[in-house]
Amino acid sequence: MGRQIGCRSILIVAILLPPVAWLQAPAQQAPPSVEAELLRHGIPLKQLSLQSALKDPRPEVRSLAAAELASRKDGASAPAIIAALEKEPVAVVRFNMAASLLELDPSVGSKYLVRECNDTSRSDDLRLQAASRLVDVQNNSCTSIVESILQNTMDVSRKVSALLILARTQPVTPSFVTRLHPTLVVNLRDPDSAVRGYASRCIAAIDDKSAAQDLENALANERDPKTREQMKGALARIGNNP
Numbered sequence: 001m002g003r004q005i006g007c008r009s010i011l012i013v014a015i016l017l018p019p020v021a022w023l024q025a026p027a028q029q030a031p032p033s034v035e036a037e038l039l040r041h042g043i044p045l046k047q048l049s050l051q052s053a054l055k056d057p058r059p060e061v062r063s064l065a066a067a068e069l070a071s072r073k074d075g076a077s078a079p080a081i082i083a084a085l086e087k088e089p090v091a092v093v094r095f096n097m098a099a100s101l102l103e104l105d106p107s108v109g110s111k112y113l114v115r116e117c118n119d120t121s122r123s124d125d126l127r128l129q130a131a132s133r134l135v136d137v138q139n140n141s142c143t144s145i146v147e148s149i150l151q152n153t154m155d156v157s158r159k160v161s162a163l164l165i166l167a168r169t170q171p172v173t174p175s176f177v178t179r180l181h182p183t184l185v186v187n188l189r190d191p192d193s194a195v196r197g198y199a200s201r202c203i204a205a206i207d208d209k210s211a212a213q214d215l216e217n218a219l220a221n222e223r224d225p226k227t228r229e230q231m232k233g234a235l236a237r238i239g240n241n242p
Contacts, residue, residue, distance in 0.1 A: 070100035167205035
């Protein structure tokens, strides 16, 4: 069965959609597989052809080729992906190639993803995507960047993305909880109910017991039914039943 283009895949389609947009999109037919897309672009599904496609003039083909080599666990093609990544002019394709390398060689892929999320010339969306992939492999090198984006952005989808990443961070250390606490408390008072709800879920995920009173205060003032339930669930998880 062909590998499909989805929210966790290494493709331009997933990168360009804000997380909230694809989470709320209506149900549609299954997306095309990577193999089907490569064939549609005239790329044979053989190792040498895929390696050559890493230098194709079409950015989407370069991303697809890297994704297909990664899905095949083709470790022998890792040097070709690295060489292509080092010369790649398109930021989102560099991300896709780095994410592909993460599947073939986590240490090398992580190095390139850290570079992407540390690059302030990149969009916040792309930096969050890089941090998210790193958290998948328990690499927390970019969590401070995620915190900074959360503190400074006014975009709801970016705030939600950042909160989801921070909630998945492992291991959770006491210093991490202490550092994150003030930012999460601020987000409990965000004008957007989705942000308030995800902030409460993040508090529960990292077991920030010191936020119990702030959660109780937020719950007392909350009018959105769904967000109220999220806050009640968070209080129950950290040991304070409302």
